[in-house]
Amino acid sequence: MSSAKPSKTTPDPDLADLLLAWYDRHARAMPWRVSPAERERGVVADPYRVWLSEIMLQQTTVQSVKSYFEAFATRWPTVTDLAAANTEDVMKAWAGLGYYSRARNLKKCADVVASEHGGRFPDSEDGLRALPGIGPYTAAAIAAIAFDQPAAVVDGNIERVFTRLLQIETPLPAAKTEIRAAVALATPNERPGDFAQALMDLGATICTPKRPACALCPIDEMCQARASGRQEQFPVKPAKKSKPVRLGAAFVAERGDGSVLLVKRPDKGLLGGMTGVPTTNWTVRADGETGANSAPFAAKWQHKGVITHVFTHFELRLEVFHAVVTSAADHQGWWSDADSLPGEALPTLMKKALSAAFPALFRKGKT
Numbered sequence: 001m002s003s004a005k006p007s008k009t010t011p012d013p014d015l016a017d018l019l020l021a022w023y024d025r026h027a028r029a030m031p032w033r034v035s036p037a038e039r040e041r042g043v044v045a046d047p048y049r050v051w052l053s054e055i056m057l058q059q060t061t062v063q064s065v066k067s068y069f070e071a072f073a074t075r076w077p078t079v080t081d082l083a084a085a086n087t088e089d090v091m092k093a094w095a096g097l098g099y100y101s102r103a104r105n106l107k108k109c110a111d112v113v114a115s116e117h118g119g120r121f122p123d124s125e126d127g128l129r130a131l132p133g134i135g136p137y138t139a140a141a142i143a144a145i146a147f148d149q150p151a152a153v154v155d156g157n158i159e160r161v162f163t164r165l166l167q168i169e170t171p172l173p174a175a176k177t178e179i180r181a182a183v184a185l186a187t188p189n190e191r192p193g194d195f196a197q198a199l200m201d202l203g204a205t206i207c208t209p210k211r212p213a214c215a216l217c218p219i220d221e222m223c224q225a226r227a228s229g230r231q232e233q234f235p236v237k238p239a240k241k242s243k244p245v246r247l248g249a250a251f252v253a254e255r256g257d258g259s260v261l262l263v264k265r266p267d268k269g270l271l272g273g274m275t276g277v278p279t280t281n282w283t284v285r286a287d288g289e290t291g292a293n294s295a296p297f298a299a300k301w302q303h304k305g306v307i308t309h310v311f312t313h314f315e316l317r318l319e320v321f322h323a324v325v326t327s328a329a330d331h332q333g334w335w336s337d338a339d340s341l342p343g344e345a346l347p348t349l350m351k352k353a354l355s356a357a358f359p360a361l362f363r364k365g366k367t
Contacts, residue, residue, distance in 0.1 A: 009166060009178070009182065010166075010182070010185060011162075011165065011166065011182055011185055011186035011222075012219075012222040014222070015165075015186050015219060015222065016186060016187070016188040016195055018218045018219050019195060019198045019199065019202065019218060019219060020188075020191060020194060020195060020198060021218070022198065022202070022218035023036060023194055023195075023197065023198035023201065024036045026201065026205075027197070027198070027201060028062075028201050028204070028205070030053070030062070030066075031066060031069055031070055031073070032049045032050060032052065032053035032069055032073075033045075033053075033197065036194065039194070045145055045146045045193065046146070047120075047121040047123075047142060047146035047147070048078060048079045048121070049073060050141070050142050050145050050146040051079075051109075051121060051134075051138075051142050051146070052069060052072060052073065052106075053065065053069055054138050054141050054142060055102055055105075055106050055109075055133065055138065056068055056069055056072075056097060056102075058099065058102060058138070059098070059099055059312075060097060060098065060099075062204070064097070065097070068093070068094070068096075068097055071093060072093060075093065078119065079110050079113050079114060079119055079121070080110075080114045080119045082106075082107070082110040083107075083110040083111045083113070083114035083115070084114075085107070085110075087104075087107050087273075088345065090103060090106065090107050091103055091104075091273055091274060091275075091345040092275075092343065092344065092345040094106075094345070095274070095275075095344070095345045095346050095347060096347070096348060098347065098348065100270075100271055100272060100273065100274050100347060101133075101272060102133060103273075104133075104267070104272065104273055105132045105133025106133060108132035108133065109131045109132045109133050109134065112131055112132060113131065121142065121146070123143070123146075123147040123149065124143060124147075124149065125139045125140055125143045125149065125151055126139075128142050128143060137153070137154060137155060139151075140152055140153045140154070140196075141153045141155075141196065144187075144192045144193040144195075144196045145193035145196060145197065146193070147193075148191070148192060148193055149192065150187050150188070150189050150192040151187070151192065151196075152180050152181075152183040152184035152187055153183070153187075153196035153199070154176070154179055154180050154183050155200060156203070157199065157200050157202070157203025157204055157207070158179075158183060158196070158199045158200065158203060159172065159175075159176070159179050159235055160203050160207055160209065160234070160235055161199055161202055161203050161207045162179045162182050162183060163175065163179065163225075163234040163235035163236070164207060164212075164223055164224075164225040164226065164231050164234045164235075165182075165219065165222065165223050165224065165225070166182055166224055167224035167225045167228065167230070167234065168182075168234065168235070168236075169236060170236065171235075171236040171237055171238045172235050172236065172237055172238070175235065175236070183199075202217070202218075202219075209232075210232065211232075212231055212232070214226050214231060243310070243313065243314050243315050244313075244314045244315070245314065245315045245316075245317060246282050246283070246284070246286070246287050246288075246314050246315070246316050246317070247282065247287040247288065247290050247316075247317055247318075247319075248279055248280045248281075248282030248287065248288030248289070248290065248316065248317075248318050248319075249279065249280045249288065249289065249290050249291065249292075249294050249295075249318060249319040249320075249321065250276075250277050250278070250279045250307075250318045250319070250320050250321070250350075250353040251277060251278045251279070251295050251296060251301065251320075251321050251322075251323070252277050252304070252320065252321065252322045252323075252353060252354060252356075252357040252358075253277070253278070253297075253299065253322075253323055253325050253331075254322065254323070254324050254325070254357070255324070255325060255335060256324065256326065257337070258337060258338045259335040259336055259337045259338070260277070260335065260336055260337075260338070260341060260354070261277065261278065261331065261333050261334075261335055262275050262276065262277060262333055262334055262335075262336050262344060263275070263276060263277070263278055263331075263332060263333035264333075269283070270283070270284065270311065271347050271349065271350075273345075274345055274346070274347045274350070275344045275345040275346055275350065276346065276347065276349070276350035276353070277350060277353055277354065278295075278296045278331065278333070279318065279353075280294050282316060282318075284311070284313055284314050290319050291319070292321055295321065295323075296331050297331055299323035299324075299325050300323050300324075301321040301322070301323045302321060302322050302323065303319065303320075303321055304320040304321060304322050304356040304357050305319075305320055305356050306318065306319050306320070307320055307349075307352040307353055307356055309348065309349045309352060316349070318349075318353060320353050320356040320357060322356075322357040338358075338361070341354065341361060342361075342362065
């Protein structure tokens with residue numbers, strides 16, 4: 001072991017050894033992960049499962065993703081299976097994970113890998129970044145975890161670990177370049193994928209945003225923020241800006257047999273390609289019309305309250321109206337019966353709108 005002291009901007013050379021030894025003992029079990037014990041037995045990572053998990057994990061918690069991942073991997077066990085799937089089925093299976101552009105790009109990426117790469121993912125960062133829906137972080141993660149390439153993997157957990165480790169005072173997101181450079185210096189040529197996953201696990205279980213368990217940390221002695229007692233002050237973040245509020249209206253039309261009118265949203269834009277009830281044309285930059293007079297067709301609309309949904313860049317408030325119609329409305333879409341509704345590709349916002357009209361619809365035991 002080296003006795004070199006860490007500098008302000010350079011990770012300690014012993015970092016990888018200490019972290020990998022800790023990971024070998026404490027790695028979290030994940031349905032998409034090859035454990036250290038499995039790796040010792042010669043098991044190698046499946047690039048498809050690594051890719052699928054990384055796309056699902058973007059801006060979503062591990063706990064939320066596990067059931068979705070297992071369902072996808074069971075139904076479409078290979079990338080060629082996913083490429084052959086119906087897009088609507090993929091969107092339905094994704095419903096509830098949010099950020100629906102990811103689901104559309106997931107299908108596009110599977111199509112490209114199957115048709116242009118013979119069902120095999122490229123093994124380099126550059127090759128991976130050329131695929132739909134794969135950005136710098138995801139390309140680095142797949143290259144490291146699936147192909148043992150010494151790529152610098154930086155997610156939110158790793159940002160937190162390194163800003164504390166090196167006491168990086170630059171606020172995010174400006175600090176990202178500095179963090180990435182430090183991670184690149186620290187990433188070993190041997191087991192770079194395990195090193196990345198060890199950092200992720202450390203950030204998720206020990207180097208947490210609040211009340212980090214520094215006494216249990218395998219690298220606490222080289223952590224500059226810990227030495228100064230300022231660990232909870234990192235990463236430094238700029239002051240939060242208040243999110244704008246957008247307004248609109250949603251319309252739940254019901255027939256006498258209990259079926260509900262659904263429409264498919266345009267492929268582009270928020271909730272693109274997803275299923276929902278008719279709404280007014282709200283966007284991230286503009287309000288939609290409100291009130292019963294903005295309904296897509298005439299009916300005895302009854303106000304059922306206002307629902308709120310927070311997107312990344314704005315808050316949306318929708319007035320919800322419900323009406324029972326006696327004949328099929330002259331409106332594009334289809335009628336879905338109550339038993340079929342839970343299986344539709346409904347994002348959370350649309351489930352909220354339907355629940356305002358039918359409070360018991362998505363309660364536990366109904367889905």
